[in-house]
Amino acid sequence: MVDQPEMFTALMSVWTAGPMLSIALTLGAFIAAQWLFTRLKRPLWMPPVMIAALMLAAVIALTGLGFDRYEQGARWLTILLGPATVALGVPLYQQVHHIRALWLPILVTLPVAASLAAAYALGIAWLMGATPEVLASLAPKSVTAPIAMGITEELGGSVSLTLGGLLITGVLASLFVDWCSKWLKITDDRIIGFALGLNGHAIGTARAFEISHTAGAFASLGMGLTGVFTALFLPLAFLLF
Amino acid sequence: MVILRGFLVLVVFFLLGEAIRVLAGLPISGGVLGMVMATLTLMVRGRVSNELAAASQGLISVLVLLITPGVVGVFFIADQFSGHWTTVVVALVIGTLLSVFTTLLLMKKVAGSGEEGNSRG
Numbered sequence: 613m614v615d616q617p618e619m620f621t622a623l624m625s626v627w628t629a630g631p632m633l634s635i636a637l638t639l640g641a642f643i644a645a646q647w648l649f650t651r652l653k654r655p656l657w658m659p660p661v662m663i664a665a666l667m668l669a670a671v672i673a674l675t676g677l678g679f680d681r682y683e684q685g686a687r688w689l690t691i692l693l694g695p696a697t698v699a700l701g702v703p704l705y706q707q708v709h710h711i712r713a714l715w716l717p718i719l720v721t722l723p724v725a726a727s728l729a730a731a732y733a734l735g736i737a738w739l740m741g742a743t744p745e746v747l748a749s750l751a752p753k754s755v756t757a758p759i760a761m762g763i764t765e766e767l768g769g770s771v772s773l774t775l776g777g778l779l780i781t782g783v784l785a786s787l788f789v790d791w792c793s794k795w796l797k798i799t800d801d802r803i804i805g806f807a808l809g810l811n812g813h814a815i816g817t818a819r820a821f822e823i824s825h826t827a828g829a830f831a832s833l834g835m836g837l838t839g840v841f842t843a844l845f846l847p848l849a850f851l852l853f
Numbered sequence: 854m855v856i857l858r859g860f861l862v863l864v865v866f867f868l869l870g871e872a873i874r875v876l877a878g879l880p881i882s883g884g885v886l887g888m889v890m891a892t893l894t895l896m897v898r899g900r901v902s903n904e905l906a907a908a909s910q911g912l913i914s915v916l917v918l919l920i921t922p923g924v925v926g927v928f929f930i931a932d933q934f935s936g937h938w939t940t941v942v943v944a945l946v947i948g949t950l951l952s953v954f955t956t957l958l959l960m961k962k963v964a965g966s967g968e969e970g971n972s973r974g
Contacts, residue, residue: 728955843885
C-alpha cells in the first residue's frame with residue numbers, strides 16, 4: 613500500500629496536469645456562493661463573488677495547491693472574458709433608447725462624472741504617495757470588471773488589486789448613493805439608477821434593480837457608457853501624464 | 854447550435870477588436886473595441902438576432918464565474934502591496950463618496966433645470 617502523503621502528491625500531480633481541477637473548484641465555489649448568498653437574504657456588503665473568492669482562497673491555501681497552479685488552470689475560464697466583454701454590447705444596445713428620455717443630463721454628466729470617478733481616487737492615492745502600479749490598478753475602479761481588467765492590463769497595473777478595488781467601490785457606491793440621494797432629496801429613479809451604474813458598475817446595477825426596473829435600466833446604461841468612455845479615454849489620458 | 858452561432862459572432866468581434874488594437878496601436882483592450890463595434894453594428898441593423906441575444910445572455914450570466922479567479926488573487930497579493938493598503942482604502946472610500954455626490958448633484962441640476970424649462974417655459 614502507498615503512503616497517504618505520497619498518494620496525495622501523486623493525485624495532485626495528476627489532477628493539476630490539466631486545468632480540470634481549477635475549473636471544478638471555481639465552478640463549485642460559484643454554485644455554492646450563489647446558494648449561500650440567497651440563504652443569507654442577499655446581503656449588500658457581501659456579493660456572491662466575494663463569497664466564492666473567500667472559499668477558493670481557503671481551499672487553495674489549505675490544500676497546498678498554491679495560487680500559481682490554480683491560476684494556470686483557471687485561465688481556461690478567464691480567457692472567456694474577451695468575448696464576454698463583447699457580449700456587454702447587446703444589453704448596452706438594448707438600453708440605448710433610454711438616452712432619448714434624458715439625453716441632456718446624460719450627455720453633460722457622463723464625461724464629467726466618469727472622469728471624476730477615476731480622478732478623485734487617483735488624486736487622493738497620488739497625494740498619499742502611491743506607486744504607479746497602484747495608481748494604474750485603481751484607475752478603472754468604477755468600471756465593470758471585464759472592461760476594467762482590460763484597462764488595467766493596458767496600463768500595467770495588477771489585475772487582482774483592480775478587482776479588489778472594484779468590489780470595495782461597488783459596495784460603497786451602493787451605500788453612498790442611498791445616503792446622498794436622501795440628503796440631496798432626489799427621488800427620480802432614473803437619476804438614482806444612473807448614478808448607481810456609473811459609480812458602482814455591476815454591483816451598483818444589481819442594487820438598482822432592487823429599487824425598480826427603471827432604476828435598473830438606467831444603471832445598466834450608466835455602467836455601459838462609463839465602461840466605454842473610461843476604456844477609450846483613460847489609457848490615452850495616462851499616456852499624457 | 855443556436856448559442857454556438859451567437860458565440861462565433863462574439864468571438865469574431867473580439868478578434869476584430871484585437872486586430873484593430875494592434876494595427877492602430879491603441880492602448881484599449883480588444884474586448885472593449887469589439888464591444889463598441891458590436892453595439893454600433895446593432896444600432897445600424899436596428900435589431901438583435903436570437904442567436905446573439907442567447908449567446909450574450911449566457912456569457913453575461915456567468916460573468917461572476919469568469920472574474921472569480923482574478924478576485925481570488927487579491928488574497929495572495931496582500932504582501933506585494935503591504936504598506937499600500939491604507940492608501941488604497943482611503944482613496945476608494947473618499948473618492949467614491951465624492952464621485953457619487955458629484956454625479957447626483959450634476960444630474961439633479963441638469964435634469965431639474967431641463968424639466969423646469971419644459972413645464973414653465
